[in-house]
Amino acid sequence: MMSDDLMISKTIDFVKEELKGAEGGHDWFHIHRVFKNAQLISKEEKVDLFVVSLGALLHDIADSKFYNGDETVGPKIARDFLESLQVKETVINHVIKIIENISFKGGNIDQKFKSPELDVIQDADRLDAIGAIGVARCFNYGGFKNRALYDPEIRPNLTMTKEEYKSSTAPTLNHFYEKLLLLKDRMNTETGKRLAAQRHKFMEQFLEQFYKEWEGKL
Numbered sequence: 001m002m003s004d005d006l007m008i009s010k011t012i013d014f015v016k017e018e019l020k021g022a023e024g025g026h027d028w029f030h031i032h033r034v035f036k037n038a039q040l041i042s043k044e045e046k047v048d049l050f051v052v053s054l055g056a057l058l059h060d061i062a063d064s065k066f067y068n069g070d071e072t073v074g075p076k077i078a079r080d081f082l083e084s085l086q087v088k089e090t091v092i093n094h095v096i097k098i099i100e101n102i103s104f105k106g107g108n109i110d111q112k113f114k115s116p117e118l119d120v121i122q123d124a125d126r127l128d129a130i131g132a133i134g135v136a137r138c139f140n141y142g143g144f145k146n147r148a149l150y151d152p153e154i155r156p157n158l159t160m161t162k163e164e165y166k167s168s169t170a171p172t173l174n175h176f177y178e179k180l181l182l183l184k185d186r187m188n189t190e191t192g193k194r195l196a197a198q199r200h201k202f203m204e205q206f207l208e209q210f211y212k213e214w215e216g217k218l
Contacts, residue, residue, distance in 0.1 A: 001086070002085060002086065004050045007050075007054075007085050007087060008050075008053050008054070008057070010085060011053075011054060011057045011058065011081070011085075012057060014081055015028060015031055015057050015058065015061060016028045018061055018062075018077070019031065019060075019061075023140070023141065023144050024137070024140045024144075025136075025137035025138075025140045025141045025144075026060055026063050026141075030060065030128060030137070031056070031057060031059075031060060033128050033133065034056050034059065034060075034121070034124045034125050034127075034128050035053070035056045035057055035124075037056075037123070037124035037125075037127050037128065037195075038052050038053070038055075038056040038120050038121050038123075038124035039052075039053075040124075040191065041120045041123055041124055041189050041191045041192055042120055043191075044189070044190065044191050045116055045119070045120055045189055045191075046116060047116045047117050047120055048094075048117055050091065051091055051094050051095060051098075051117045052117050052120050052121060054082070054087070054091070054095050055094075055095045055098040055099070055102075055117060055118070055121045056121050056124060056125075058074075058078040058081070058082075058095060058099060059098065059099055059102050059121060059125060060074070060125075061074050061077050061078050061081075061099075062074035062077050064103075064166075065166070069166050069167075071100070074099050075096045075099050075100055078095060078096060078099055079092060079096055082095065094115065094117065097113040097115070097118070098113075098115070098117060098118045098121055100112075100113070101113045101114075101118060102118065102121060102122050102125055119188035119189055120188075120189060120192075122188060123187050123188050123189050123191070123192030123196075124192075126183045126186070126187065126192070126196070127192065127195055127196060127199065129179070129180060129183060130180050130183055130184070130196060130199040130200060130203055131198070131199025131200075131202050131203065132199075132202060134180055134199065134203065135202075135203060135206055138172055138175055138176070138180065139172055141172075142171075142172030142175070145169070147169060147170070147171055147172050148171040148172070149171060149172055149173060150171050150172070150173040150210075150214065151171045154170055154171055154174065155174075156170070156174040156176075156177035156178050157170070157174070157178060158177065158178065160178065165178070173207075173210070176203065176207060180203060181200070181203065181204075183196060183200075184196045184197060184199075184200040
């Protein structure tokens, strides 16, 4: 039987290979930051660190936004890989449920599954969506989709359904109001809440500067 450390090492190698050429906000470096964030948060939480590690590494193995909205691709790839390592079925099932329930889905904040491990990984992933890294990722994805930076005539939609959220083509700045600025109040752990508060403040300062520059006031 392979050791947990070796399984994690092989998972890292697998994810690096799978995400070669991925969009910059959803590449290996995003996974690595979430993995590190999850390890940091886990220090203050009672969790199964093996499940947290696998879940963090595989949470974005096939983000549905790059697969025409198909949310089944990621869990299938993850399950096939974990089965090839002969990971225990209970662990595999837990990791799959984490992958299926981690994502922000517009106005829908209900989850069909909860666990301390999911809480940790969800916070780790959300931390990477806010702050300086979050700003960079947001505009990188907007450029990838050829979206406008900002259009004062197009207001943020704060009541989107899951389907509207997934199909939105709104200017990049709207995403701050439709997702990024909402994440601080949706953190699960005390560590996540503390770190999110710092990053949230940075985003508010960024937006203040952005509008001043847009209006030619600076």
